[in-house]
Amino acid sequence: MTDKTKNNSLNITAVDSSSLVDKVEQTLIDLLISEKLNPGDQIPKELELTEMLGVSRTVIREALNRLKTIGLIESTKRKGSTIKSPDLLFLLKKSLIPNILDQATLKDIFELRLVIEIGMSDLIYNRATPEDIAELEQIVATEPDSPKEVLFDVDHEIKFHGKLYQISGNHTLIDFQTILLPAFRYVYDSGMIESPAHDSKWVSHQDLVKILKDGNPNKFRNAMRKHLDRHFKGYFK
Amino acid sequence: MTDKTKNNSLNITAVDSSSLVDKVEQTLIDLLISEKLNPGDQIPKELELTEMLGVSRTVIREALNRLKTIGLIESTKRKGSTIKSPDLLFLLKKSLIPNILDQATLKDIFELRLVIEIGMSDLIYNRATPEDIAELEQIVATEPDSPKEVLFDVDHEIKFHGKLYQISGNHTLIDFQTILLPAFRYVYDSGMIESPAHDSKWVSHQDLVKILKDGNPNKFRNAMRKHLDRHFKGYFK
DNA sequence: TTATTGGATTATGTCATACATAATGCGTTT
């Protein structure tokens, strides 16, 4: 028995099991923050970092590669790496592969859609131009007659609601929708969402457009809530 | 003059300027999708991939490292790499360094907060337990008297609204808030947001709790809208 | 027999070195 095995009662601190790359990555991120670097600024060359941090170029490169992956830096030959304003949503897109997400997360995402579409009513109401409304009217004009059909015409559903996102004028939101689309489609297709019959208070796309035109923000928001009610029904009961 | 310079009018296809790592990364992602791999499944070893794709281990490793960064895989020694259900928000956290985001994106994010908090009213109303309400009441009880002070007590503001997110029960949403917090704080601190005086219709935290207790979903949603009105005012006018 | 120990094995993690390639600047040539 060596000495080591006796040290059970000592207050040993848990060893840091993270890899070198992990550490260097964090060090670099901390650097970006503490140095208050702005987009366009340069960061040290790989070889300089190698010396500064005392690790091999391989490790430096892997860490830089991660920052590149999350969009924090950009590298070009001869020039080195420069800070970049990351495209938040670009990242999500890559990792959002529906069949890899677990059911709970997929449900969360679908719910998030409902939350967003209700919440953005105010943006829509305040920013819709006459042209936007005309376009919405045209979309509605081409939709299937029976509301039951509309329900299952996912493409049309996406077309109408997609236009709404666009009207919101919030680019983060617009990108968000684009990215979440595969997940929505997956949820629709997988039958996770029930589609109860509409009751008398059902608000159609057409109704929505009418209210957007002649109503007020409150009316529109509440109408949007009713429009999405069939989805909510699946959650609350 | 060589022949090359004359080829102006030809339909030449743009050369693919992406790096080898870029290509391998995409190839691997495509593989994950087409093979319908599930979390827990193994992917080929680095050396196997080296042979399969005909590139060096360096390139394979850098590509795998990227997948690791976006949370799609996980690797352990001797075992190799396995598919993982990515934590969508974990990613955002890393890249959300406020001083690196541009103003427009920051504004988008703040707006997104408003959208979400209004939209999640229905979740809150339907999921709040008596204990939740009691907790909210306690939070409100400890808040500064003057509404003007409350406005600038960002910590308190975050405490109250944070609890609301928690009540929503949507984990993606909860994580989202946690992650966006630094950006909110940044926006508050930077004075990007104006804070107009409240008009007569101002809805306080206390009012919100009361309505959550005794009102109905519609009332609560509209109250939340009014509560956030001072922020909206900065956008629409 | 059972538990422990100590290799042997395997696949990722790290290091070192060399060369390829793109971008840039500079001096030479025409």
Added chain:
DNA sequence: AAACGCATTATGTATGACATAATCCAATAA
């Protein structure tokens, strides 16, 4: 002055070696 070739620089790729953690398995000791 424009075009060309050459040197330079920093990232991109390839290769070989060794370190390290996880795992299996056989030999050994209780």
